[in-house]
């Protein structure tokens with residue numbers, strides 16, 4: 492992987508911007524006194540996760556988030572990760588992903604499906620911490636590459652992933668209308 496796992500992961504933590512990391516550790520929103528902890532999601536986090544997602548998508552998808560928790564959040568699912576950034580019990584961001592084996596003809600690699608940080612907690616290193624944490628999980632699972640997919644016009648998420656070292660990959664997304 493060329494991204495967080497490669498440049499900023501275990502053994503390379505010094506390459507993460509120290510000032511921003513310190514800011515994330517101490518003051519995630521620039522106005523909170525708490526420390527950011529990245530940890531596995533708990534069922535009780537779902538209302539806050541749902542609310543953060545709703546700020547991005549405009550939709551409050553409670554059933555969807557319950558099913559995501561069942562699939563990614565419960566501890567017996569090796570290779571699946573649903574992590575939150577927690578500041579004094581307040582969820583300020585989350586990331587979801589899993590290791591997929593040979594899907595799309597690709598050797599096993601980690602896929603990041605979603606990453607969101609609360610608007611008032613952004614640009615203080617929390618997204619970086621979340622990506623580092625999920626990449627550490629992928630590395631523990633034995634994979635050495637991480638992939639994601641993003642909307643062509645979502646320049647914010649593109650800037651973020653590029654800042655972590657991610658580059659255009661070898662796959663091409665295809666689609667068609669199914670009609671009827």
Ligand SMILES: CC(C)(COP(=O)(O)OP(=O)(O)OC[C@H]1O[C@@H](n2cnc3c(N)ncnc32)[C@H](O)[C@@H]1OP(=O)(O)O)[C@@H](O)C(=O)NCCC(=O)NCCS
Nearest residue numbers: 605606607608613614615616617618619647648650651654
């Ligand atoms: C993308 C996102 C996760 C970044 O979270 P964050 O906590 O603000 O990220 P960080 O503070 O760790 O920023 C890391 C780098 O990302 C880039 N970045 C972050 N916000 C940016 C912005 N508004 N404009 C340009 N680059 C930005 C920068 O390069 C930044 O490094 P720098 O601070 O040294 O300049 C957050 O903005 C977000 O949740 N956006 C909405 C996500 C979304 O659309 N999700 C749906 C698809 S999954």
